[in-house]
Amino acid sequence: MAFVILISAVISLGAADAASENETPDNGKQTCFAEKGGKPLPRFDQICQKLHDFFGSSMPTHITIEFTDAYFSRFSPDTSTVKISARHYQQKPFKVIAHEAAHIAMARLTQSSSLWNKFRFIDEGYASVFSNDVAGKREWHKAYSLQIAAREHRTQNVSFLLVQDWRRYWGDTRMHSGRDRSKFSDYAYSVGASFVYFFLDSFGENAFLKFLKNLPGHGSIHGALTNSLGLASTEVERLWLGYLAAVTLEK
Numbered sequence: 001m002a003f004v005i006l007i008s009a010v011i012s013l014g015a016a017d018a019a020s021e022n023e024t025p026d027n028g029k030q031t032c033f034a035e036k037g038g039k040p041l042p043r044f045d046q047i048c049q050k051l052h053d054f055f056g057s058s059m060p061t062h063i064t065i066e067f068t069d070a071y072f073s074r075f076s077p078d079t080s081t082v083k084i085s086a087r088h089y090q091q092k093p094f095k096v097i098a099h100e101a102a103h104i105a106m107a108r109l110t111q112s113s114s115l116w117n118k119f120r121f122i123d124e125g126y127a128s129v130f131s132n133d134v135a136g137k138r139e140w141h142k143a144y145s146l147q148i149a150a151r152e153h154r155t156q157n158v159s160f161l162l163v164q165d166w167r168r169y170w171g172d173t174r175m176h177s178g179r180d181r182s183k184f185s186d187y188a189y190s191v192g193a194s195f196v197y198f199f200l201d202s203f204g205e206n207a208f209l210k211f212l213k214n215l216p217g218h219g220s221i222h223g224a225l226t227n228s229l230g231l232a233s234t235e236v237e238r239l240w241l242g243y244l245a246a247v248t249l250e251k
């Protein structure tokens with residue numbers, strides 16, 4: 001499988017992002033992450049532990065990190081390798097590594113179906129939620145994402161139909177380089193994250209995991225929701241939009 005393009009969490013970050021994520025202690029024992037060439041990066045090991053707690057053996061025990069000058073970071077679930085934008089790594093190393101590693105774990109759990117266009121909103125939504133959680137920014141990120149998603153909902157720009165065409169909803173990296181930011185929607189990641197927050201708040205982590213496991217077999221949001229929650233996608237969509245409608249917009 002070719003490297004999958006993804007955007008780092010940078011797009012969904014606001015002014016609240018801080019340098020505190022750099023202060024992870026280095027216990028010098030585990031080496032889940034290592035640079036290509038072998039240099040261990042133990043400061044990121046808690047990311048692996050947290051992903052393993054949720055994804056189990058779908059989370060690989062080792063991930064290789066390569067640095068790139070490209071704007072977008074990329075990941076390969078097959079080789080458990082991430083190519084990290086050096087620029088973004090410099091700005092927020094912890095968040096970028098967590099975001100990429102979450103993609104790898106989810107791709108392995110879902111037999112790569114998380115990479116399908118129609119499921120990318122879940123993939124990017126979860127990677128955004130997880131990376132902010134690890135960086136200690138979950139509450140801030142949740143409030144931030146829900147504000148943006150709620151505003152999009154009020155302009156009729158949130159639905160399963162819309163988000164399942166991720167290339168159209170967010171942008172298409174096959175056609176546009178990441179440097180041309182006008183070709184990418186800055187709200188899309190927040191809308192994806194809002195679905196994940198809604199799901200976790202409404203049904204819990206175990207149900208979310210079951211939903212993810214059902215994605216490849218059913219090949220559709222509807223099938224995976226029906227099998228994991230016993231609810232039709234139209235009903236879950238109604239609940240999600242109601243969750244967004246209940247958000248009080250800040251001025």
Ligand SMILES: [Zn+2]
Pocket residue numbers: 006007008099103124127
């Ligand atoms: Zn991503």
